[in-house]
Amino acid sequence: MTLDDLMQLPQYSVAQADKEAVLLAELTRLGKHHRQRSPEYARLARIMFPGSADPHNLADLPYLPVALFKEHLLSSVPESEVFKILQSSGTTGQTPSRVVLDRETAQLQTLALSRIMCSVLGPNRLPMILVETADLIRDRRQFNARAAGLLGMLNFGRDHFYALDSNLELRLPELKDFLRRFGGAPFLMFGFTFLVWSRFYQPLADAGLDFSHGILIHSGGWKKLQEESVSAADFRAALRQALGLTRVYNFYGMVEQVGSVFLEGDDGYLYPPNFADVIVRDPTTFEELPNGQTGVLEVLSALPRSYPGHCLLTEDLGVVHAVDSPSCGRLGKAFSVLGRIPKAELRGCSDVIAAKVS
Amino acid sequence: MELEELPVHLRGSAAAEPFHESVVNAAIDLSQRTFRDPEARGYPELLALAYWMRKAEIVRLAAQFRTLQLDNRILAPRGLVFHLPPRNVDTIFVYSWLLAALTGNRSVIRLSPQRSESTNILLRLLRETLAAAAEPASSGTTIVSYGHDVEPTEILSGLCDARVIWGGDQTVDTIRRTPLPPHAKEVTFPDRYSLSAIRADTYADLPEEKRDYLADQFFNDSFWFDQLACSSPRLVVWCGTAVETRAASADFFHRVAGCVERRRYLLPPAASMQKLVYACSAILNSPVEECRRYKGLTVLTLDSLSGFKRSHPGGGLFFEAHLEDLLHLPEFLGRRDQTLTWFGFTSEELHALVRKLNGRAVDRIVPIGQALQFHRFWDGYDLLQEFCRCVYIESAFQDARPTGASG
Incomplete structure (x- = not known):
């Protein structure tokens, strides 16, 4: 099976194990692509995730926290190939994320979205x-x-x-x-x-x-x-x-991974399309958690070519309820998003709040 | 009490004699109340505070104060000290309050209406202590609570003889816009940065259990306030050859990671995420050549300290760098650097470092394990003297006429 097959096959029809095998090969290849084209990504992957060049499963792949796209413009294409730069809406006062798209990635996103929507809307x-x-x-x-x-x-x-x-x-x-x-x-x-x-x-x-x-x-x-x-x-x-x-x-979707949205099934759970997946990670150690446990959602997508956004650690909490469960006729992971990671204030000598208000 | 009544109230009481019995007893009483309090037991920082105010320590401070009193120079209280503690370090105001009170000053303390649980416990204990104390200790301290209004700060600043601002650069900056009486002085605690230095060869000579002990001490220094206390180390400088320092660092942080796990240090998810994002950004923005991630602990190895930025997310992230010699450190340090916690150096090496720095950086050099131990010497101040005026007396009457003046 190839990425093309994943796109063309009816969505939610690929069993998790088969999907993971294809995605692992595809995302490893994409990772190499981004290492070669984005010096920032290459540096992060090498230093933050030593040994990740030869991953054994999806959780081994280097992931970037989405907030990084607010601080850095990460691109895997020369400026001449930039088709547009997407910005997150971001609430007032927040720095928006910026995502670099070339024509190929934009087209893939459109195609992907249409494959997903057709599964509920028909042709x-x-x-x-x-x-x-x-x-x-x-x-x-x-x-x-x-x-x-x-x-x-x-x-x-x-x-x-x-x-x-x-x-x-x-x-x-x-x-x-x-x-x-x-x-x-x-x-x-x-x-x-x-x-x-x-x-x-x-x-x-x-x-x-x-x-x-x-x-x-x-x-x-x-x-x-x-x-x-x-x-x-x-x-x-x-x-x-x-x-x-x-x-x-x-x-459920985000500007950092346009196109690979997670659409609700009739059972009220969200499902990744064939060419995407989710991993739930421990919110403090970021190690992969077993199904049923709540943690931070990592979203994986085979679409991003023009920016290294194929594996992203979101700031949302979620839980995987079941895998390949036939409750609504969809294969893959059935999951829910439980909202943002709650804000936390650490102590310290510096009075951050006063500084903000005054 | 209404705002308008404050000036009358504050003008109404007089300063005490330094180390007046009533104040000494109140301090010891507060320490004992804190130790005994079932609620306070859950807060290690309150117990640390109680320990710092225990009788033996107060007696020691009194003895130290006596040695500061000279025949021709007497330290006398300044009068009224206005304390503005930070909102998010629960207990720190007690340190400056206590030193001001012991040296005979009256105090007015501004607390934020949003207080942590431990501050509320401390406040209750302080109120109980003051209510039970004898005069002048009992009426010498006033606690006020208000938000970010300027007016009370203006009124209190206008009345005080010394103002103490905790809370970092921006707070200092903001409060400073409110003027003080011409004679009044100000003690400020701006944003600070702290680091550790370890001599790799001395570390390598340590037996196992002493390495574990050192790692444990380092853990306390760093993690007690989520590494956000201004004196908690954030950078570790290894001194020695590249081979020595690499081996020492690997061994040391492995042990620190062990402490993190044993002590079940748990960072809230949002802070863990912030730490991860910070680490990624640091890798992109600075000469980080290696990143080691343990549970709850991240170590970023810098290729060079030049241009080192002192931002920090807290929560168990350390930069480390390697220098051949401790005396190469000064060129990378600046005014913001406060506490250097150390291991493995001789007294001569540390003194040579301070002489080389010549006041440009670092106000405090203490062994690893003492980073958070508050002391009368803090941020370059001697707080036992800061709240006093120096009165000079020449008591020997000179009956001889000055020679040569009349010609």
Whole structure:
């Protein structure tokens, strides 16, 4: 099996052991590629991970913490081949991550995303509701990860309808028009989790509209909803009850690994696509943890060619529930993301807080 | 108490005689209360503090103070000392408070409204001690608590005779914008950096158990405050030949890693992540030639100390470097460097180092294991004298006329 096979085979159809064998060869090759082209990566791999040039399993591969992409522009292509530099949206005051893309990597990302989405959407473009304002992508100067995510998804639909106006208020009459036109057959919906909840579900909760033919794909994290004590299960139940939406898929992904997103199965767990994987590591020693234990998520992807982002240690906690479990017909690792590593304050003589406030 | 009442309250009490019985007894009482307190037992830093304030130590300080009193120079309290301790080192304010109080000063201590559990315990014990103390100790200390408001700092600064600022460069900078009375002095504790130096050949001669002991002492110096105390070592300089130092370092850090594991030192995940990111960045930004990762301990070997940046994530990350001779160290040190903990050098070598530094760097040179032991000599100050004015007396009356002046 090759990477090409992993792409072409139906997603989630490769057993974990087979996938690991292909990924190990592919990611080792990618590692060599990045060692040759990125002096920074070569230095990190050699010094931080001595002996990793000949890895025996996926956990042996050198991994970079995602925060490193905030401090360093890591590139494996000459400047002339840079197609674009992606930036994470990053909350105010935070340095954004910067990710260097060449055409090859960008194309791979597009292809990969389409392979993943086709697994739930089918081969045809569906009419599409975007729980977003059209303003988001109108101004290309403010091109951020949210806009990039949206643009990436546009390809999977047709007859795009932006359900929110520039004040993020619901455009109810137009939405009703859309449903009259397309509501009787499968249609696609996409939005950021919190917007879907606060700007779409909440105003529509008692409207009695029928979204039973909709397929909702949403992402962006649960932090804000957790603050409102809304769990993933609450979210699904509420949408089912109020809107008749039964096909709801969350996905987990990041700007540092665009394209290889982890899409929810019908069992509510996330699954890596064929060409990606997750490893859970101990949050203090970073050694690989057995399934069932909570730790820091490392995400692996065979896509990144133009930057050394094929093995990344995230700042998210997660747990692998099962491997090759047939509970929703998908093979591979079934996992959940449990949120960010909680902030910690170490003691010391230097009064960091006072320094920040004053 | 309302803000407006503070000045009246603070002006109302007088300074005590240095080492007044009531203050000495209060200090010893606070030490004993801390030792006995079931809650305080869970906090090693509180026990260290209690140990430092035990009777024998106070008696020793009193004796040292007496030797500072000369026939023609008397040390007298400055008056009111305003202490601004850092928010995140729980107990440090007690050290400057105690030395100010013992030398007869009244104190006003500003605590942050957000306090750690150990600070709250200490505060309770201090209040109980003061309530039980005799005068003038009982009314000589006032504790105030406020956030980042400027007004109380202005009022208290205007009243005080000495101000003590803990908490690093930016805090010092911020508080300094509030003026002091012209006569008042300031004692500041800015950001500092500390390091260790080990002579490799002496280390190699140590028997096993002494190496373990040294590693254990080094562990205490470093990990007690997550390596963020200003006197905790962050850089280890090995002196000797390349072969000697390499072997000594491998042996030593292996033992330190053993301590980390035995003592179950656990860093919060966010701090572990920060440490990993820091290590990666350091590899990209500085001449790191090797990285050794043990559980809870990371060692980055530097090719050279030139241009060495003194940022640090804390939590068990050490830089190390190799020098042929300790006397090559001064060119890499600067004002920010505070404590040098050492092993294996002779007194002559250490004195030669200080003479060569000539005040440019390093305020404290102590054996490995004593990094965190607070002392009257700290950050280049003698705190037993800092809170005193030197009064000069010439008591011999000269009855002879000056010769030559009248011509």
